[in-house]
Amino acid sequence: MTLKIYSFGGGQMVEAMLRAALKKEVITPETAGVTDISIDRVNYLTDTYHIQASQQPDWTAVENADLVILGVRPQDNWQEIMKELVAHHYQKDVLSIIAGVTVTQLSSQEDLFAITRIIPNTLTDVAMGYSGVVKNDRANQTVIEDFLNSFGKVDYIDESLLDVFTGYGVAGPNYIYNFLISFTNAGVLAGMPRQQANKLALENLRAAAAFVEQSGKHPAELLDINNSAGGVGITAQHELDKSSFSAGIENAVLAAVKRTKELGKQNKGD
Template sequence: MSQIHFVGAGQMAEAIIRAAQKRGAVSASQITLADIDDGRIATLRDRYQLTSALNDSEALAAADYIVIGVRPQDDIDGVARHICQYASPQATVISIIAGVTLERLGAQFGTTRPIVRTIPNTLTDTGFGYSGVVFNAHVKPEPLMPFLESFGKVMLLEERLIDIFTGFAVAGVNYVYYFIESLTDAGVLSGLSRPQASKVVWENLIGGVEMLKTSGLHPRQLMDINNSPAGVGINGLYELNNSDFAAGLQRSVMTAVRRTTELSGSKPA
């Protein structure tokens, strides 16, 4: 049984714990926590019925995996010094901190230590969505995968792509929520009730994804099938073509990617 220690028991750490427990990747006795806020530890211990009685240094010494869930602006150097004092050099560090590179993590946690850099998405409760994952040369992926896959599908990336992944994939569900809201409003504007419009939008969204999956066709091919000459659909699409829809969406993604690279201090790929 692997022991998993979380340093920084915030929102993302909790989301990972909840998903990993739900999917059976870890049990309550395998999880230990550290946070500067003792109240937060008590809350999560209670909420997830965590049973380990190890104190902080014992938990670090026993840990096979140490998840670093603090924020980029927190004292990562101090966290690393504390961890290195008690943890086994073989314990794998799993950093979820946006923008902190493997090189920097290696300098802080040890250049021969197995280190994983991952950016989880916020769909952890659903089983959908990708986490971007990068391993350093010392990681043995196989025993780690069930844990990583318990809170998202795993997309292994070259590290140069991880900031792009953060801006595009992790921020990406925003566009889906925004699209659903805008399209539902369009139904209401046309005269449907909000519940009627909402049902139609959800069903079209899920059905559209299913059509793409089952047919294997490109979206443009499905649009061709959906639109007869001079018909209703192509007239509607003409208005969308005249709008800023595609370019606006693409500018928004590029801006999110640019902001990620600004925050991490890296250069865009």
């Protein structure tokens, strides 16, 4: 089924979702509309993907859409967009990707909308990574699933966990990229050429993840296998244990979750 979608906001995240959905042919350039207040984004999206982009909303396209996406930032005027949707009698599915803003905040007083809230993972281009999804009773599962499945894996969760999902799971690639950079730099610091260090770091990351998954063992058990008595691995382990390695990651995740909550509270939509 080809979906007709319309997005308010055509920034980085919407672009990544649309690129994946176009690739999977869940949408086509003719059935994908976007409005963005930035003329540069409008021109870029039109030139790159040949989708229907404009600075002012195309209300005919909105009214014909199966799914409207709210792709703006929490700080943007998403309340006005919701008011306009009510004024234009749009009553089908709304998919919000706005971090921190709840289904209740998005719902109109008349409770007109079928709302799905999703925190998309940025690993859309490789069709991996879990997006956290919360939906109200009205949401049309078929329409949403076709679209969501085109850019990764879907995890339906309780809304009370969505901010944690955002700061931990969706910001997840950030922590991994940081680890990869530090690990590669460590190899270079020890004297290895950067290209080779990069190759080894990536292979270790991929293989260690596969080993944990395929063995079904706790990573601590696998650590034991890698650490001979008085050897190399346990010497490295001792330094890691003395460092703020674990606390650094834990604190970063807590800060990201806190920031997600703050962003939602700053703009309540009252």
